[in-house]
Amino acid sequence: xxxxxxxRLTGPVRVVGAGLLGTSIGLGLRQRGIDVxxxxxxxxNLSIAIDYGAGRAADxxxxxxxxxxxxxxxxxxxxxxxxxxxxxxxxxxxVASVKLAPLEALREAGADLSRYxxxxxxxxxERGGPLAGxxxxxxxxxxxxxxxxxxxxxxxxAIDDLILDLGAILVEMTPEEHDQAVALVSHVxxxxxxxxxxxxxxxxxxxxxxxxxxxxxxxxxxxxxxELWVQILGANAEPVRGILEAFRDDLDRFIEALDDPAxxxxxxxxxEEMARGNAGVAQLPGKHGQDRRFTSIVVMVNDTPGQIARLxxxxxxxxxxxxxxxxxxxxxxxxxxxxIAVLPEAAARLTDELAxxxxxxxx
Amino acid sequence: xxxxxxxRLTGPVRVVGAGLLGTSIGLGLRQRGIDVxxxxxxxxNLSIAIDYGAGRAADxxxxxxxxxxxxxxxxxxxxxxxxxxxxxxxxxxxVASVKLAPLEALREAGADLSRYxxxxxxxxxERGGPLAGxxxxxxxxxxxxxxxxxxxxxxxxAIDDLILDLGAILVEMTPEEHDQAVALVSHVxxxxxxxxxxxxxxxxxxxxxxxxxxxxxxxxxxxxxxELWVQILGANAEPVRGILEAFRDDLDRFIEALDDPAxxxxxxxxxEEMARGNAGVAQLPGKHGQDRRFTSIVVMVNDTPGQIARLxxxxxxxxxxxxxxxxxxxxxxxxxxxxIAVLPEAAARLTDELAxxxxxxxx
Numbered sequence: 064x065x066x067x068x069x070x071r072l073t074g075p076v077r078v079v080g081a082g083l084l085g086t087s088i089g090l091g092l093r094q095r096g097i098d099v100x101x102x103x104x105x106x107x108n109l110s111i112a113i114d115y116g117a118g119r120a121a122d123x124x125x126x127x128x129x130x131x132x133x134x135x136x137x138x139x140x141x142x143x144x145x146x147x148x149x150x151x152x153x154x155x156x157x158v159a160s161v162k163l164a165p166l167e168a169l170r171e172a173g174a175d176l177s178r179y180x181x182x183x184x185x186x187x188x189e190r191g192g193p194l195a196g197x198x199x200x201x202x203x204x205x206x207x208x209x210x211x212x213x214x215x216x217x218x219x220x221a222i223d224d225l226i227l228d229l230g231a232i233l234v235e236m237t238p239e240e241h242d243q244a245v246a247l248v249s250h251v252x253x254x255x256x257x258x259x260x261x262x263x264x265x266x267x268x269x270x271x272x273x274x275x276x277x278x279x280x281x282x283x284x285x286x287x288x289x290e291l292w293v294q295i296l297g298a299n300a301e302p303v304r305g306i307l308e309a310f311r312d313d314l315d316r317f318i319e320a321l322d323d324p325a326x327x328x329x330x331x332x333x334x335e336e337m338a339r340g341n342a343g344v345a346q347l348p349g350k351h352g353q354d355r356r357f358t359s360i361v362v363m364v365n366d367t368p369g370q371i372a373r374l375x376x377x378x379x380x381x382x383x384x385x386x387x388x389x390x391x392x393x394x395x396x397x398x399x400x401x402x403i404a405v406l407p408e409a410a411a412r413l414t415d416e417l418a419x420x421x422x423x424x425x426x
Numbered sequence: 427x428x429x430x431x432x433x434r435l436t437g438p439v440r441v442v443g444a445g446l447l448g449t450s451i452g453l454g455l456r457q458r459g460i461d462v463x464x465x466x467x468x469x470x471n472l473s474i475a476i477d478y479g480a481g482r483a484a485d486x487x488x489x490x491x492x493x494x495x496x497x498x499x500x501x502x503x504x505x506x507x508x509x510x511x512x513x514x515x516x517x518x519x520x521v522a523s524v525k526l527a528p529l530e531a532l533r534e535a536g537a538d539l540s541r542y543x544x545x546x547x548x549x550x551x552e553r554g555g556p557l558a559g560x561x562x563x564x565x566x567x568x569x570x571x572x573x574x575x576x577x578x579x580x581x582x583x584a585i586d587d588l589i590l591d592l593g594a595i596l597v598e599m600t601p602e603e604h605d606q607a608v609a610l611v612s613h614v615x616x617x618x619x620x621x622x623x624x625x626x627x628x629x630x631x632x633x634x635x636x637x638x639x640x641x642x643x644x645x646x647x648x649x650x651x652x653e654l655w656v657q658i659l660g661a662n663a664e665p666v667r668g669i670l671e672a673f674r675d676d677l678d679r680f681i682e683a684l685d686d687p688a689x690x691x692x693x694x695x696x697x698e699e700m701a702r703g704n705a706g707v708a709q710l711p712g713k714h715g716q717d718r719r720f721t722s723i724v725v726m727v728n729d730t731p732g733q734i735a736r737l738x739x740x741x742x743x744x745x746x747x748x749x750x751x752x753x754x755x756x757x758x759x760x761x762x763x764x765x766i767a768v769l770p771e772a773a774a775r776l777t778d779e780l781a782x783x784x785x786x787x788x789x
Binding site for chain 2: 269334
């Protein structure tokens with residue numbers, strides 16, 4: 064797993080900001096043997112990320128090929144401008160989750176836009192900071208490149224190479240298209256989750272004790288960092304407001320349908336509302352919550368000690384690498400289910416081999 | 427695990443409706459050795475649930491101690507009335523997710539309320555139907571008993587016994603309190619998720635391809651069955667509407683805060699909105715997504731074949747029962763994390779034993 068693979072970038076790559084994204088970019092590039100230079104305003108963050116293997120400290124002689132700015136949205140334009148000025152030979156990108164505001168700020172500041180192109184990896188984790196960094200954070204995830212006319216195709220190539228080296232999927236959009244898209248799939252869901260969570264503030268403890276998985280799912284991201292979200296929402300206010308207004312129209316209609324549920328046609332209206340929700344969620348690509356990089360095999364295991372260990376031993380014997388394992392175990396039931404995630408190309412062989420060894424494959 | 431434990435109920439218990447809840451109740455009671463009689467309008471559902479071990483078919487000579495009606499909300503009152511009439515010696519409960527409407531319908535129909543008391547287990551799964559049934563579905567979950575004056579304490583006791591036999595946590599509420607509570611923690615989150623998902627209907631495919639875990643979490647329950655939800659929302663329209671109206675007021679305020687994010691005080695307002703969401707979600711009991719029945723131990727494992735199997739072998743040697751296992755594995759990283767769930771009383775000993783065997787415990 065630690066062998067070096069070919070890279071498109073030649074490096075060195077300078078990463079400014081050693082948080083979750085910056086550290087993950089460093090780890091991913093280091094794995095491909097690329098020289099990564101790390102910088103962070105916090106010496107603590109920087110030394111953690113370096114110890115973690117995400118790159119090395121800067122040297123005055125550094126001449127980076129590419130600079131990735133991975134700092135909060137509010138300071139992105141300023142840091143990008145500083146990097147463009149400090150490294151006149153480098154191409155600069157950023158990974159902020161809004162794309163129009165930094166570009167406009169750089170244009171107004173008279174920055175050299177012929178060497179800047181913004182980008183945005185749609186990847187993250189619940190935890191932040193350098194220690195949450197993962198070399199595989201971007202694999203299979205979309206990474207938007209937000210083009211503009213002032214940069215040449217040839218120079219923008221370095222950003223494409225970065226994205227492909229990190230295993231992400233390159234998506235081209237204008238900054239406007241990007242900001243409208245993330246307003247819908249990221250910023251408005253955040254606001255909706257926050258507003259739902261706000262309602263809980265008035266709830267009696269007895270009521271909140273009845274909370275189940277549905278409420279927890281809907282309000283999970285309401286725990287997000289306010290400081291970061293003020294920056295994001297502030298920089299993308301117009302698209303977010305537009306979608307929230309349409310949401311409010313839908314909400315008005317729903318409230319009206321609840322006005323007299325016994326009235327003729329009221330039930331049909333409610334059914335249509337629910338069905339429109341079904342149709343909307345069905346439009347999301349891929350299956351919910353499933354990691355599309357891997358294929359799952361479900362094996363039935365008896366509830367006797369050592370069964371799981373035996374299963375894993377035999378998977379190792381077959382020579383298949385286990386990517387993930389989840390055990391579903393119903394106390395009292397004589398049968399448990401082990402859900403094994405493997406690379407898609409190994410799934411058929413593993414299924415056959417396990418079946419031949421007497422394991423019951425459930426799905 | 428399959429030994430019979432003492433039960434409070436003497437049985438037989440008649441379960442009407444062999445869906446997820448009815449089948450799970452049957453499986454749980456059978457595990458305690460109680461005679462369970464199953465009935466369902468669908469002969470297919472019924473035979474699946476019987477084959478699955480959730481109970482036996484009805485016999486004309488049956489004299490059930492307790493009847494549990496587990497049918498959709500719209501027909502709950504009617505089925506309860508029928509059971510009260512057909513079995514004059516039995517106490518009857520239902521498990522519908524609204525409690526005032528069935529009670530009022532029974533009162534209007536002149537049913538014998540001295541033998542009926544409604545209840546509602548806050549338990550469910552994404553999948554429905556008898557084959558999704560689990561004996562442990564209710565363990566540690568709240569189960570509301572919605573009292574009323576027409577039933578005596580002694581008779582209501584049978585419902586308490588049912589709840590305790592199934593390992594659930596008995597919560598007493600009036601039907602009004604219950605309906606208000608589930609409007610907040612279940613019905614309004616459903617509507618909010620549905621409305622968010624509706625917005626996706628207008629989204630371009632390019633935008634939806636950027637969807638991440640946050641949007642998926644918020645819209646997961648938007649895939650719920652419209653027919654069931656029309657019944658639930660129709661039967662609990664007033665409390666749901668009241669909370670949705672308060673939500674709309676919050677939404678108006680949020681939209682206003684986005685009107686001019688550069689205006690003095692606008693950023694502070696947005697930060698307060700986000701912080702109120704933080705505070706609301708923090709009020710939910712327990713840690714998000716964590717199963718509170720178990721304690722987690724995180725063990726660092728080298729990414730070499732057989733390491734997980736060796737770990738599990740040693741856990742078995744120590745004599746601790748593994749309740750759940752989750753593997754976090756970053757391709758390319760030399761270290762993986764195995765998160766082991768065990769009963770709380772076994773956690774300290776297992777940690778010590780594994781540490782003594784040279785395993786690195788991460789948390």
